[in-house]
Amino acid sequence: MTRAFVFPxxxxxxxxxxxxxxEAFEVARLTFEEVDDALEQxxxxxxxxxxxADxxxxxxxxxxxxxxxxxxxRVLQQQGGVDLRTHATFVAGHSLGEYSALCAAGAFSLPDTARLLKLRGQSMQKAVPVGKGAMAALLGADxxxxxxxxxDAAQGEVCAVANDNAAGQVVISGAxxxxxxxxxxAAERGLKRSVRLPVSAPFHCPLMQPAADAMAEALETVTINTPAVPVVANVTASAVSDPAEIRRLLVEQxxxxxxxxxxxxxxxxxxxxSLVELGAGKVLAGLAKRIDKEVGAVSVGAPADVEAFLKTL
Structure with missing residues (x-):
């Protein structure tokens, strides 16, 4: 079995x-404490x-x-000796999950990753006044x-594809x-349905340029190491390992x-x-089944999931 670890x-x-x-694993509790300390929160x-709401x-x-x-x-590493170099060919993450993937592969330290994501969230929120941007899922669209x-909808305003998640699930973002x-x-053209997403800002479109500028500045101050395994970047859908390239692609992202x-x-x-989704929820495992049924996927987020996954190694 050839695996990639993916991050939601x-x-x-x-x-x-x-x-x-x-509650089950001290290393998990210590991980959360390390993030709390890094953010002073x-x-x-x-x-x-x-x-x-918060x-x-x-x-x-x-x-x-x-x-x-x-x-x-870290629980998998401690309990089952999981080593990315041995157990994964790639890491990848969806949007902010790309930072999780980079941290997992040792490109970023955990405190730096926490601080970068805090800033990324704040910058994305500030980039567009509330109510001026939106996102929608076009269900049934390729x-x-x-x-x-x-x-066709732009008419001089920003309107762009933000996420190509799977065939039939494409998200747009803009004014x-x-x-x-x-x-x-979309309704006129016979698409199944379109859903406005409950988001606070129009992510992954040109309206986010102020946030991209903020991240470019922040990423210049942070050490990026060569990851233990290549990271499949969101914006190129291909593998990257060079720290300078990683920095550039995170800004573009x-x-x-x-x-x-x-x-x-x-x-x-x-x-x-096989994709192994590490973290909260099961979104990426669900998308994998829609993208290609030949790619297996499992979500590991709770103690029972950890136990089950380690038995497969």
Whole structure:
């Protein structure tokens, strides 16, 4: 079996995430404490107890999801001797999950990753005034259809494909009025349905340029090591290991499209037949089944998942 470890993005957060892991494994609890210390914030309490509205805030959800993913990895390392070099061919993550993947592979330290994601969340939130941007999932659309709808709906405003998640699940992002026009166009063109997403900002489109600028500045101050295994980058859907290239692609990622469908197909083309999703939720495992049924996927987030996965090694 040839594996890639993959890391979820925003939307997978839920109150209570990581709590069972912290209760069962000291290394998980210490991981959450390390993130709390780096941020000078009791983020773990927010993760375990809520309130949900505060956890959902982009600046909290991003480092929180990363913390759970890294806690799971450290438990696997401690309990089962999991080593990325031995047990994975690639790592990859969806949007903020790319930072989790880089941290898992040793490119970033955990404290640096937490601080970068806190800043990334804050910068993305500030980039566009509330109400001026929106996102929508075009269900039933393929990438080309979504790109055509976004282009026709723009009418001088920003409207772009943000996430190519799987065939039939493409997300667009941009100015609120343009997204409304795109939803109407999608209905006219016979798409199954379109859903406005409950997000606070229009991620992964050119409106995020102020956040990209902030991340470019922040990433210049942080050490990036060569990762233990190559990272499949969101914006290129191909493997990268060079620290300078990683830095450049993370800046592009803020405004660029998350090419998740292509990333999974790239990994399959390189011989990967199993994805191991580390962290909260099961979104990426679900998408894998829609992208290519030949690629197996398992989600590891709770103590029982850890036990089950380690038996497969």
């Amino acid at each position: 993005g925003q939307g997978s957060q839920a109150v209570g995430m990581g709590r069972e892991l912290a 009791r983020l773990s309490r927010l993760m375990f107890e809520g309130p949900e 956890l959902t805030l982009t600046e909290n959800a991003q480092p929180a999801l990363m913390a759970v993913s890294l806690a799971v990895l 990438l080309e259809q979504a790109q055509a709808i976004a282009a 609120t009025e343009a997204i409304d026009r795109a939803i109407a166009l 803020v405004t660029g499209m998350v090419r998740w469908r292509e990333s999974v197909l790239y990994m399959k083309g390189q011989g990967v037949d």
